Amino acid sequence: SVPYNHKVIEKKWQKVWDDNKAFAATDDYSKPKYYALVEFPYPSGQGLHVGHPRPYTALDIVARKRRMQGYNVLYPMGWDAFGLPTENYAIKNKIHPKIVTANNVKRFKEQLHSLGYSFDWDREVNTTDPEYYKWTQWIFLKLFKAGLAYKSEMPINWCTSCKVGLANEEVVNGVCERCGSPVVRKVKSQWMLKITDYAEKLLEGLNDVDYIERVKVSQKNWIGKSQGAEVDFAIAGKEDKLTVYTTRPDTLFGATYMVVSPEHPALEKYKDEIKNMDAIREYQEQAARKSDFERSELAKDKTGVQIDGICAVNPVNGKEIPIWVSDYVLMSYGTGAIMAVPAHDTRDWEFAKKFNLPIIEVVAGGENVQEEAFTDVATGKMVNSGFLDGLEVAEAKKKIIDWLEEKKLGTGKTNYKLRDWVFSRQRYWGEPIPIVHCDKCGYVALPESELPLELPDVESYMPTDNGESPLAAMTDWVNTTCPCCGGPAKRETDTMPQWAGSSWYFLRYTDPKNTEALASPEALNYWLPVDWYNGGMEHTTLHLLYSRFWHKFLYDNKVVPCPEPYQKRTSHGMILGENGEKMSKSRGNVVNPDEIVNDYGADTLRTYEMFIGAFDLSASWSENGVKGCRRFLERVWKLQDILVDGDDFSSDMETKMHQTIKKVSNDFENLKYNTAIAALMALLNDFAKKGSITKGEYRTFLLLLNPVAPHITEEIWNTCGYEGYVYQQTWPEYDEAKTVENTIEIAVQINGKTRGVVALPVDADKETALAKAKEVVADKLTGTIIKEIYVPKKIINIVQK
Ligand code: ANZ
Ligand code: ZN
Numbered sequence: 001s002v003p004y005n006h007k008v009i010e011k012k013w014q015k016v017w018d019d020n021k022a023f024a025a026t027d028d029y030s031k032p033k034y035y036a037l038v039e040f041p042y043p044s045g046q047g048l049h050v051g052h053p054r055p056y057t058a059l060d061i062v063a064r065k066r067r068m069q070g071y072n073v074l075y076p077m078g079w080d081a082f083g084l085p086t087e088n089y090a091i092k093n094k095i096h097p098k099i100v101t102a103n104n105v106k107r108f109k110e111q112l113h114s115l116g117y118s119f120d121w122d123r124e125v126n127t128t129d130p131e132y133y134k135w136t137q138w139i140f141l142k143l144f145k146a147g148l149a150y151k152s153e154m155p156i157n158w159c160t161s162c163k164v165g166l167a168n169e170e171v172v173n174g175v176c177e178r179c180g181s182p183v184v185r186k187v188k189s190q191w192m193l194k195i196t197d198y199a200e201k202l203l204e205g206l207n208d209v210d211y212i213e214r215v216k217v218s219q220k221n222w223i224g225k226s227q228g229a230e231v232d233f234a235i236a237g238k239e240d241k242l243t244v245y246t247t248r249p250d251t252l253f254g255a256t257y258m259v260v261s262p263e264h265p266a267l268e269k270y271k272d273e274i275k276n277m278d279a280i281r282e283y284q285e286q287a288a289r290k291s292d293f294e295r296s297e298l299a300k301d302k303t304g305v306q307i308d309g310i311c312a313v314n315p316v317n318g319k320e321i322p323i324w325v326s327d328y329v330l331m332s333y334g335t336g337a338i339m340a341v342p343a344h345d346t347r348d349w350e351f352a353k354k355f356n357l358p359i360i361e362v363v364a365g366g367e368n369v370q371e372e373a374f375t376d377v378a379t380g381k382m383v384n385s386g387f388l389d390g391l392e393v394a395e396a397k398k399k400i401i402d403w404l405e406e407k408k409l410g411t412g413k414t415n416y417k418l419r420d421w422v423f424s425r426q427r428y429w430g431e432p433i434p435i436v437h438c439d440k441c442g443y444v445a446l447p448e449s450e451l452p453l454e455l456p457d458v459e460s461y462m463p464t465d466n467g468e469s470p471l472a473a474m475t476d477w478v479n480t481t482c483p484c485c486g487g488p489a490k491r492e493t494d495t496m497p498q499w500a501g502s503s504w505y506f507l508r509y510t511d512p513k514n515t516e517a518l519a520s521p522e523a524l525n526y527w528l529p530v531d532w533y534n535g536g537m538e539h540t541t542l543h544l545l546y547s548r549f550w551h552k553f554l555y556d557n558k559v560v561p562c563p564e565p566y567q568k569r570t571s572h573g574m575i576l577g578e579n580g581e582k583m584s585k586s587r588g589n590v591v592n593p594d595e596i597v598n599d600y601g602a603d604t605l606r607t608y609e610m611f612i613g614a615f616d617l618s619a620s621w622s623e624n625g626v627k628g629c630r631r632f633l634e635r636v637w638k639l640q641d642i643l644v645d646g647d648d649f650s651s652d653m654e655t656k657m658h659q660t661i662k663k664v665s666n667d668f669e670n671l672k673y674n675t676a677i678a679a680l681m682a683l684l685n686d687f688a689k690k691g692s693i694t695k696g697e698y699r700t701f702l703l704l705l706n707p708v709a710p711h712i713t714e715e716i717w718n719t720c721g722y723e724g725y726v727y728q729q730t731w732p733e734y735d736e737a738k739t740v741e742n743t744i745e746i747a748v749q750i751n752g753k754t755r756g757v758v759a760l761p762v763d764a765d766k767e768t769a770l771a772k773a774k775e776v777v778a779d780k781l782t783g784t785i786i787k788e789i790y791v792p793k794k795i796i797n798i799v800q801k
Helices: 006-020 053-068 084-093 097-114 130-145 195-208 213-223 249-254 265-269 277-288 292-296 346-355 393-406 521-527 543-556 593-599 602-611 623-642 654-669 673-690 695-705 710-719 766-776
Strands: 033-038 072-074 149-159 164-166 183-193 225-235 241-246 257-260 305-313 320-325 337-340 410-416 435-438 442-445 479-481 488-491 532-534 568-570 743-750 753-761 785-791 795-800
Touching: 006 097, 006 602, 006 710, 033 053, 033 521, 053 072, 053 532, 053 602, 053 654, 053 673, 084 097, 097 593, 130 149, 130 442, 130 543, 164 183, 195 213, 195 225, 195 543, 213 543, 225 249, 225 393, 241 249, 241 257, 241 337, 241 410, 249 393, 257 346, 277 305, 277 320, 337 346, 393 410, 593 602, 602 623, 602 673, 602 710, 623 673, 623 695, 623 710, 654 673, 654 695, 673 695, 695 710, 753 766, 766 785, 766 795
Parallel strands: 033 072, 033 532, 257 320, 532 568, 743 795
Antiparallel strands: 149 164, 149 183, 225 241, 225 305, 225 410, 257 337, 305 320, 435 442, 435 488, 479 488, 743 753, 785 795
């Protein structure tokens, strides 16, 4: 054979696929469909990273295999192109973000193209395209009209460096997810989306989908359902009360003090009666500088101020108890006030120890509660608890809730950790929010006919220090008329977060050019739900949750036909540098995929990224590993030199062929790309050892390898003169019966001593078995044979004299 020249081959086949529109999904809705999806990238200025091809190749394998199995496959790609890095780059280099985006998209597309993915490029979407974001705005208006988008004065997470408000999900360990700068709290008027209305549905829907376990667990924890009660504590001497949320109403007799969060409104309300208001104000200022994350850290030293001037009454025993202010109680959860039960809650216990507050055991079963809180809920009986004494925790919970409800002192209550989604960004490069504010009519939706509301061109994209979007400076654009009363009104100048466009992009792929609807009902009906969606673990509580929320809302509004958008969700591990550390410019360990494609070829890169290790775990890059995969492909190429006639599998290879078809087929479905490739490598070794491969064997081998290494397999197929293209072939099938080994190795003994081993068909008769056995031990058969024993599948013994 001629040498393997990846450069020529890969360009050639990419062109053939493009010209033939080989991977276009058809609108023939009578065929069985398969929708494979990977998270569309943010087209950054750095171009493709070697992390990108890992998930893209994995689902490309699935998509190619499904096509060969006769499915109408949709495997689309697009651009999540609004966002901060582009805007920051635009500011720095004084280029319009539109142009920056177009350049980055062009580069990304070339790079993806060079990897030979079977994307249906006719369905490409771009979130910054007005024809696309028209529908993002349309969905927003639907949410607004349903009361699920509202404006609220909120203390938000404010990144001091990006000068932008962040959602809780975008703050990681107290710093900005994007730039790593400290995040402080700032009160601003924000658009919010009421994802909390869907908390229960988002939780329950997880029962109906096939997501990997760690994704389910992480979404469940983020939604954070807890069941307990709200309980009213009277303020002594007032016709007023403080309401707390507790998951342990059973411990009410052990509540020895209360704590309100520094932002709790009761502090303002009673400021004239509170004698130490100065100390409290000082404490409030300290707390404002901390993030919720810092404040709720378990390990942190507890701080607080006791309110001097008012106190509360425990409703179960009438005892007066002090009220403290402490930052470990958050205003954003429950009611912003708690009853403290130091004997059974660790944070309360630490606080009580520090400030010498009484600790009363109400659940027996632990050690000494003066030494350590006893927090177990599964064991223990109530003590020091009046009418609850002697009950188990679960019984006591029920009884006290009944008692509270009867006395009108409280009610059973379910809470969720999930917070509403902060939907405003004070930046330029995002979808304009299609709302105007009129002094008379309040917030008014733009009529649908005015969508898309396009981003106007501005002089400066710089965010302002006072936290206003650059759009606010465009008075011509801002000043408008009210669609409701025709009077003067102002446009909203905040834009949407990057998570908006990605919350529904998978719908648009089904019908990307539709001008009448986000997609036609027929297209949605046919293609949804997405059959397999792979994406990063880091998106579990952001994009994945947000898009499920929008989808459920659209389902309730009969825009989409199914309650869950994604039937199956998997997640890949990261690709790290050779040193096992994250790839980054500063570490100087970034591998450029273009260089790998140039030096070794796209097929090598694809094979390597799938062979690098278990798909769901992180893996370190290795140039030697890349070379190993290149050598494998070269050996596949050279099989051409030992090709012999024969459309069938040769008899000695039959079992192995069927086994390999089975293994590769199953492994591709189960994220075990690495072991599928290992099986193909083992099969290749067998052919090399044997020194020949039949046409039938080679064809099957090429079909199995094609989803991983599509270019080289098409080229060999073509060179060998096989009919059509590989991508048009049918996926090989295996015969289960033929996957089981039908030969067996048994020992050959002479006079009771093992002298050799012979491989025999399991059902070999005595004559055949002995003939073969004698060949194996021929040189040791020196005497006269007097007896021959054959125990099928077990042993052969020849007795000689
Ligand atoms: C009394 C009590 C006794 C509590 C006990 C726990 C154990 P989850 O399960 O996460 O929902 N809590 C309520 N609101 C809070 C707030 N805004 N900031 C900080 N803590 C708050 O937690 C609910 C428990 O966290 C509640 O139950 C309350 O403490 C505390 F042995 O009430 B508990
Ligand atoms: Zn008006």
